[in-house]
Amino acid sequence: MEAKHAKYKRLIERCKSLPPLPTAVAHPCDKSSLEGVVEATRLGLIAPILTGPRKRIEEVAAQHDIAIADYPIVDAPYSQAAADRAVQLVREGKAEALMKGSLHTDELMGAVVKKDGGLRTARRISHCFVMDVPGHEQVLIITDAAINIAPTLEEKVDILQNAIDLGHALEMPEVRVAILSAMETVNPKVPSTVEAAALCKMVDRHQIMGALVDGPLALDNAISLEAAKIKLIDSPVAGRANVLLVPDLEAGNMLAKSLSFLARADAAGIVLGARVPIILTSRADSMTTRLASCAVAMLVARARRESAKAVE
Missing domain, CATH: 3.40.718.10 (Isopropylmalate Dehydrogenase)
Structure with a gap:
């Protein structure tokens, strides 16, 4: 990482002592989103569950030689369905964070803010x-x-x-x-x-x-x-x-x-403001920025767990 990324590097280093964050990744159907998932997993930042069209995800991974064979994939036919399944994984307690893949932000947030089945809080x-x-x-x-x-x-x-x-x-x-x-x-x-x-x-x-x-x-x-x-x-x-x-x-x-x-x-x-932190990346983001977003989500999730324990 370049010197200008020193602050992000410190954030990522701080997370190395924490367990990987179970993260539902909605519709990672392009090279940049899959590469970000793989690198964040390699660094121990996230434990991903991919949601989206299985065949398409596997084709993109094969085309760009991205190794995802060990990652669970929850099949969903299209982007909005992938967002809904990612939110459902959170509601089922299988994920503690959401991560945007190659779908539009509005599609992911639409699933998050649904009155029935979303992730709203007060x-x-x-x-x-x-x-x-x-x-x-x-x-x-x-x-x-x-x-x-x-x-x-x-x-x-x-x-x-x-x-x-x-x-x-x-x-x-x-x-x-x-x-x-x-x-x-x-x-x-x-x-x-x-x-x-x-x-x-x-x-x-x-x-x-x-x-x-x-x-x-x-x-x-x-x-x-x-x-x-x-x-x-x-x-x-x-x-x-x-x-x-x-x-x-x-x-x-x-x-x-x-x-x-x-x-x-x-x-x-x-x-x-939702029930879990949501990693909202852009297609133009560098790898360092994607990893920093994952690190921020890890720290937010840790703070929430500690706050919940304090209340108990």
Whole structure:
């Protein structure tokens, strides 16, 4: 792995002491998804159960010389059926995570959010990018840039708590959340600034727990101590944020892709708020990014098991 992947490498190394995560892989019917499964299995990150058309999966594996003979395959005739079977494996207790193969994200998430037979919880489902940004000391969590298009204040409460919980699962020494807007002052004409202020007050009232949270903050004073000092912002988060809560999907998507294509950052993806973590990879993801996404899911699953034991 290249030096720029040092943060992801540390995540993967941290998982080597953990047992492989039983993972239902939905419709892995192309070269990149099968290769990702094989490498994640080789490193001990996942114990895969493949769901999809058996003949097609085996043909793709044979065509690209990918060894999957030892992997269980649950036959499903098409992509939506594969997603449904993967979700069923979780409900049966045979898998502790879901992984997206070569099907569309909407097909997988459609199976997850079904009212009958899905994997909903009381928590809103949201997506987090865990980004390895060159020159940035820690991984940077960005949420939500993939699922919730224009979240309400109520929905942002869950999106924020999901991200905080992820920060703890990744063993961040201190989770510091910047609620982003275009400015750092509350302006009634800019709704995201008002919602940021409300979220901060909810943190004060312990409605949201587990992190230092501040906002509204513009991106520069969220991640640059110098910018925060110039603007005289006195905050334990300003300039030191390791979680960025964006106003909406458009802002988050542009931020994440700007970091990827202009700063050469990598973006591991995880969906939270369902009964199990969901590894949401893209066809354009590098192998390192795919493995990092599996490592993040392992750490989330471990945190959930430990939380469940504590409740007992």
